[in-house]
Amino acid sequence: MPADLPIDVHKLEAQRRTKRDEVAQLGMLPYGQRTDDLLPLAEAHTHYDQAADKTFQEHKDPARDTRPRVKIAGRVTLHRDNGKLIWMNLRDNTRESFQIAVSKKDCDELGFSLAKLTDMGDILIAEGPLMKTRTGEVTCWASTLRPASKCLIPPPEKHAGLQDIELRYRQRYVDMWANPETTAVLELRSRVISAIRAFLAERGFLEVETPMLQTQAGGAAARPFITHMNALSIDLYMRIAPELFLKRLLVGGLPRVFEVNRNFRNEGLDKQHNPEFTMLELYQAFGNYETIMALTEDIVRHAARTASPAGAAILPFRDGRIDYEQPFDRITYADLFKQHLGFAITERDRVRKEAETRGLKVRTEAGVELDHWFLVNELFETFAEPKLHPYRPTWIMDYPASLSPLTRPKTSDPSLAERADLFIGGMEIGPHYTELNNPDIQSEKFREQLAGVDDEESTFRTFDEDFINALKVGMPPAGGMGLGIDRLIMLLANQPTIRDVIAFPMMKPLG
RNA sequence: GAGGACCUAGCUCAAUGGUAGAGCAGCGGCCUUUUAAGCCGUUGGUUCCGGGUUCGAGUCCCGGGGUCCUCACCA
Numbered sequence: 001m002p003a004d005l006p007i008d009v010h011k012l013e014a015q016r017r018t019k020r021d022e023v024a025q026l027g028m029l030p031y032g033q034r035t036d037d038l039l040p041l042a043e044a045h046t047h048y049d050q051a052a053d054k055t056f057q058e059h060k061d062p063a064r065d066t067r068p069r070v071k072i073a074g075r076v077t078l079h080r081d082n083g084k085l086i087w088m089n090l091r092d093n094t095r096e097s098f099q100i101a102v103s104k105k106d107c108d109e110l111g112f113s114l115a116k117l118t119d120m121g122d123i124l125i126a127e128g129p130l131m132k133t134r135t136g137e138v139t140c141w142a143s144t145l146r147p148a149s150k151c152l153i154p155p156p157e158k159h160a161g162l163q164d165i166e167l168r169y170r171q172r173y174v175d176m177w178a179n180p181e182t183t184a185v186l187e188l189r190s191r192v193i194s195a196i197r198a199f200l201a202e203r204g205f206l207e208v209e210t211p212m213l214q215t216q217a218g219g220a221a222a223r224p225f226i227t228h229m230n231a232l233s234i235d236l237y238m239r240i241a242p243e244l245f246l247k248r249l250l251v252g253g254l255p256r257v258f259e260v261n262r263n264f265r266n267e268g269l270d271k272q273h274n275p276e277f278t279m280l281e282l283y284q285a286f287g288n289y290e291t292i293m294a295l296t297e298d299i300v301r302h303a304a305r306t307a308s309p310a311g312a313a314i315l316p317f318r319d320g321r322i323d324y325e326q327p328f329d330r331i332t333y334a335d336l337f338k339q340h341l342g343f344a345i346t347e348r349d350r351v352r353k354e355a356e357t358r359g360l361k362v363r364t365e366a367g368v369e370l371d372h373w374f375l376v377n378e379l380f381e382t383f384a385e386p387k388l389h390p391y392r393p394t395w396i397m398d399y400p401a402s403l404s405p406l407t408r409p410k411t412s413d414p415s416l417a418e419r420a421d422l423f424i425g426g427m428e429i430g431p432h433y434t435e436l437n438n439p440d441i442q443s444e445k446f447r448e449q450l451a452g453v454d455d456e457e458s459t460f461r462t463f464d465e466d467f468i469n470a471l472k473v474g475m476p477p478a479g480g481m482g483l484g485i486d487r488l489i490m491l492l493a494n495q496p497t498i499r500d501v502i503a504f505p506m507m508k509p510l511g
Numbered sequence: 512g513a514g515g516a517c518c519u520a521g522c523u524c525a526a527u528g529g530u531a532g533a534g535c536a537g538c539g540g541c542c543u544u545u546u547a548a549g550c551c552g553u554u555g556g557u558u559c560c561g562g563g564u565u566c567g568a569g570u571c572c573c574g575g576g577g578u579c580c581u582c583a584c585c586a
Contacts, residue, residue: 085543
């Protein structure tokens with residue numbers, strides 16, 4: 001029993017508090033208690049027995065009532081009070097709507113009183129036989145009804161639901177029951193990640209956990225979040241990638257490792273970027289980028305089958321469909337470039353001229369001419385990459401070595417790197433590499449990277465001496481990849497933004 | 512970071528610079544097969560915040576906050 005109401009309580013909340021207290025005064029526990037043997041609403045529905053219902057309707061004899069009884073719980077989404085008969089619709093995560101009826105004659109007295117005091121959004125526990133209404137809807141004809149929890153906050157409009165995008169993200173707990181699609185997406189996410197874990201375990205991959213708090217943020221080129229550790233009086237970085245630690249585990253002798261976890265990048269937010277995001281990163285000793293590409297195709301296909309109600313991995317996305325069953329398309333970086341620009345990436349003069357003609361920046365503010373490979377990539381990303389088929393998973397292979405400093409160059413052509421990026425639905429899903437394992441080359445690349453950064457970046461980019469030491473100990477040749485899990489879920493759940501697949505996306509604080 | 516749009520009752524949305532409204536929810540009444548139940552009656556506002564222009568501002572102007580979109584940034 002509440003002593004005093006919070007001062008600024010809204011009138012509608014006050015009314016709900018009053019009803020809650022009336023329920024308590026009647027002798028019920030407004031916030032419920034342990035309840036065993038509850039059926040999910042989707043299952044309750046299937047217990048209906050037509051013959052038993054028919055028999056009961058003919059005799060109306062409680063002693064010969066053989067109709068199956070169910071005990072269920074759910075949140076009230078509709079409430080129709082006909083006086084001595086009250087209809088309600090309950091919702092749980094298994095079923096959007098399941099009807100119960102509470103009649104003055106057939107329900108116990110407490111239950112009927114509770115039905116009278118029920119507001120939309122309350123959580124109730126009902127028990128009773130299953131029957132069919134005149135219109136054929138399977139309904140639980142409650143013989144008892146008890147409270148499980150009170151909803152003190154007025155719920156969204158019952159038909160339009162919660163439309164306000166900001167409120168949906170800020171109050172996901174309301175969004176989830178007001179818009180069942182939200183819950184469905186989060187459940188799909190969970191199932192897909194579980195399926196990926198099981199799939200990898202079956203192929204001999206060991207799931208590991210590596211530091212999220214790091215003394216230097218390595219493994220990617222991104223701005224990290226900085227935090228502070230009191231005990232050691234040092235600043236720490238939230239990791240931007242687990243790569244350098246996973247590779248240390250290869251050095252240590254684990255042949256196949258993966259980690260599915262959060263990375264943190266202190267950069268902008270948009271439809272495809274949240275500051276914390278989930279990545280599957282994976283390494284296989286004695287493999288190369290092609291080994292991993294094949295594995296990734298299997299992973300993505302398996303994930304898509306898990307997500308597909310039909311079992312076959314062909315799923316709608318935006319205005320089209322994506323077929324994950326077919327082998328993914330493959331095209332080299334150089335071919336895709338030539339196809340859409342009309343000349344080769346090696347034609348230096350042509351590249352510079354075309355970049356200028358097409359309005360790209362070809363020199364810095366200070367007048368220094370920009371690097372050839374930088375221009376190539378600008379042209380590529382602006383005019384070639386966007387031309388990829390929007391609904392066909394495609395590998396872009398063999399990036400210029402200059403653009404992939406941490407990747408092993410191709411033995412047959414050292415100007416190209418053994419790197420492939422997977423694109424699906426217009427999104428970059430994950431880079432794949434044959435990893436560098438020569439400590440001297442790695443050491444050199446670290447130095448080049450450090451030299452090339454601006455002042456701001458140089459404050460947090462450092463030379464990872466211990467990682468070089470690990471490579472000196474000897475890492476087997478290996479293939480590796482990072483797969484953006486959030487983006488994969490966007491594809492599989494057909495969601496337009498990364499925030500729709502993250503339960504609690506980053507929002508600016510209010511006030 | 513730049514540009515554009517938006518913010519009105521608990522929710523979904525209206526309102527030429529001229530009395531802030533509807534539907535749903537709520538409250539009171541009637542109702543034992545309803546389906547967004549129905550019928551009668553009824554309450555409800557810091558129009559995101561702060562300034563300004565004006566006889567008069569939800570509406571126009573300036574500043575701030577938040578959200579969305581586009582672009583930029585982004586292995």
